[in-house]
Amino acid sequence: MGTTLDSAKTPQDKLTVQFHIEIKHEFQNISKHKRVRMPVVKCSMPLYINGSLLDEREVFVESVFFQSLLQPGKFPMFTFTCGIFGCGGYYVDVLHNDTTVTWITEQSPFMDASDESSNVFIFSWSNLLNFAEELIRGYEEIARVRLAHNLQYNNDLELYRNIIHRKRIEVDRA
Known part of the structure; x- marks a missing residue:
């Protein structure tokens, strides 16, 4: 996107x-005639910009977020709860400079429709990298809980850690 924003005059988001x-035990079908009671780990991760809740019907795609840390571009960062981007969701234009990352969303991302906020958000690199580390800590906790209940966890946290490490080095050099 060819938009130029003067982040020096804009407060940082x-x-x-x-x-x-949440851990529940629910009956699950394991065959046509057999049900067993199994642990179910339910997780949610509400996101906030400046303390305002983002629309929880739009699912944050963390793998896309981590890609957006590596390069600017237009990213399908939010999808609908069914997981199909075309069913819902929206793109986020991501712009990088030495000290900030700008998100320009296609629509208001907030749960509260009366929230009269902009769809342009300017984050410091420090905030986004700290946010990314908080995501990893949360995913590590989910993994621990799932493994404690003999449930699999599939997320490449090491890849995410490497992205954060690489970006911290780049940002420190700038």
């Missing part, structure tokens, strides 16, 4: 996350 993990 803050992206935050909260993880909620």
